[in-house]
Amino acid sequence: MATRPVETGPTGERVAANIAKIRRQRGWDQRKLADRMTEVGRPMRASVISKIEKGDRRVDVDDLVALARALKVSPVTLMLPGRDEREPVPLLPGETVSWQGAWRWMHASAPPPEDVREDDFIGLLNWLAENRPYLSEGEFRRQHPGVHEKAADQFMDTDTREEEEGEEDGPGS
Template identity: 40%
Template sequence: MLQLVIVTKRQVEQGPTASRAAAGIRHLRRKRGWTLDELATRLADAGHPLDPPGISRLERQERRLTVDDLVALAVAFDTTPAALLLPDTDNGEPVPLTETTSGSFAASWQWMRAESPLGEPEAAEEAVPSVRAVQFAEENHPDRPPGSRHSPAVNDMLQRAVQQVIKELERKESDDDGR
């Protein structure tokens, strides 16, 4: 008895960021004028061999994108993983990051570049950064010396805060001397 097996291609269920990355890979490959073979060669040169059908399956969301794939693709494209994970234009809509979390275009990019925590309200320029923002900067900038892991804007805010405290202490001290 002959048995017929039909194999169907199906999309792998993925979250919004993986879906956007799949589309981003195809978009960037085509924008650069690369064939699947050319990208496969670049991935092999980056130490992460992936054959053209595998790349095609990634782009069509028929194969899961692993973290190793993501980093190798970023190396092959000479870009950052963030450029593959986030949209490259602001359409005015929130950017879905997970099924339940999204951010504005600007906030998503600032978070991805480790400039500010996701969901952190925008502070006035003279405002003291929140404890959460300072902790975020410390945890996400190990490349900077301790105490200077903040963005220049956060460092400026911290300097202004210290100056305000010093002025307040000097004022109190002069008030105490005047008694």
Template identity: 40%
Template sequence: MVYSQIDKITLDTDKFHRVHNNVYRIAQNHATLNGYRYLSSGKVRAMAGRKSSIGPTGEAVRANIIRIREGQNLSYAEVTRRLTEAGRAIPELGLRNIERGQRKVDVDELVALAQVLGVAPITLLMPYTEQSTDSVHLTGSRGVTSARLWEWLTAETPLGGHPETSAELWEWLMRCRPLWQIESLLSDLRHENPSDYGDD
């Protein structure tokens, strides 16, 4: 629209400047009006106050960090100091935001947090429950029992339960566990049942 108006201007310099200034003023007012509408719509306020969305597993991590840190009477400053020494620094404000659910924890941070809090990574991932039959939620799946989730996180059984055949279970175990652990498991089975492997 602006350029179409300018194209119609004659070579009269004064007239050109008058029209140019009018067009510029109209465009400036239009931009100001749109900016006001955007600000008054509440979108900017919503974006400024929006929390980082976390799922069920992120929520479990957040709650476990609070529980374990407070259980050891560790201050934010102390946890930050330990994380800095571990090479994965998170400032005190970052820790507070994690516990408030306003900041996500990445994989490297989760491992570092587990180390400085004196627990295993699985401890932070596992929702804290009192009974093995308690229902828990995790990202990407419907609710399962606490025991079933623990067995899956420790690569004991698939999340959906025990496979129908031993061959399917072994296939799953070989995908989940390191080779040395599979060999150790096979060695234990041979020792417990030598006749099944022709060792007697």
């Protein structure tokens, strides 16, 4: 039984293009990047780098991390368009977000709009806490001023509504 090859999506295509672009910006040939890959502990031949850049070989997550280390950038830098390309970003087939929205999501600064409503401060607080576990509560409050208070207000509004609804259904109603 033949297996169907997994197609490379828009993010995979962008990774391949960004590897070539950043490598060239460094003034490196594919051999130099291959040497850097060996230095970071994930040996890769120049011919493999060539296949990646042409889109003939997919990059797995371990390759992505090693390539980012070798190129001295973050993995996100390989996955997203740079400052010079501020067009909407296709994340998946059929899903496009703004350039800033993509960067904010990848840096866990903000969820995609479809994931949390703009006025759902409890949802936003939960999303941020789950996606930024490295922040202390103080750092979180400094970086996201007002979110705790708005979430607390929203929680209190929800709690108060539930209490009021409970009173209507309680004894003597």
